Amino acid sequence: MENSIKKRIPEYPQILSSSIVFGHFIMKSDRKWSKLLLDRPGILLSVRGEGEIFYRNDILEINPGEAVVYSALPKHLFHAVSEWECYWCHLPEEFLAELTSCPENTHVPGVWLVHFGQQSRERILAEFRECYLLYLESKEQFAPGISGLLKVILRRMVNELNISERENALSQVFEPLLQELNPPWKKLNLTELARMCKMSRATFFRHFREFYGCTPIQYRDNILIFHAKHLLVYSALRITEISDRMGFPDQFYFCKFFRAKTGCSPSRFRMQMRNMKTAFGCDDEE
Incomplete structure (x- = not known):
């Protein structure tokens, strides 16, 4: 045609x-x-x-x-x-x-x-x-x-x-809000976040999900996982120390959270990444 x-x-x-x-x-x-x-x-x-x-x-x-x-x-x-x-x-x-x-x-x-x-x-x-x-x-x-x-x-x-x-x-509304998620392990108060945006809790939740494709808690969790992976790969900190630094109540809770989000334990993830870096001859620099 x-x-x-x-x-x-x-x-x-x-x-x-x-x-x-x-x-x-x-x-x-x-x-x-x-x-x-x-x-x-x-x-x-x-x-x-x-x-x-x-x-x-x-x-x-x-x-x-x-x-x-x-x-x-x-x-x-x-x-x-x-x-x-x-x-x-x-x-x-x-x-x-x-x-x-x-x-x-x-x-x-x-x-x-x-x-x-x-x-x-x-x-x-x-x-x-x-x-x-x-x-x-x-x-x-x-x-x-x-x-x-x-x-x-x-x-x-x-x-x-x-x-x-x-x-x-929405970007102009939510941009200042992201400061409240730094550090990402800070406890979220959705009611307070909604008040900061001059929205009801339900409206805030709906608009946030539409804009970012996830809920505020999922957004925060994604940042947490990113920081956890970074520390596991690029630092010599023990799992307990990483758990403490990221604000988890104990190592058990941190490991449970990490496994739920990634499908493997923090120690297994660290070992896999170290093996990969060794295989490809990568340095430990960030």
């Missing part, structure tokens, strides 16, 4: 009076060009290769699986860093009203960058390609379908932008 598509694709559309214009290109490396239409904004979805959008000295790299939304003005320029395959669309301003109400997240004026995960990327690409094929077939006949699919695509892009903005906000 891709081969048949490429044969039918003009580099630029032949009719420019339509309110929605679609295109597809495979640009050779190091080619530069300006956007075709200046009276409406556009979307560019990068499929393969790398490119850039820029205005004056402000440049934004665009990688596969990323999309950029750009306003009608200023007149943005594009550059194919390598052979670059993209789908693009110019559309009426009102289609982008919700998306352009999101804060610009790039340093290039009038440009929003949307990064998609693997599943979202495949879905967006399939929807964009479907719009393009309908446009080639008959943009007048399939205008309602094209508009409907475009609205779905734009809704997905707005969702991605909102998620990124929310993650930035």
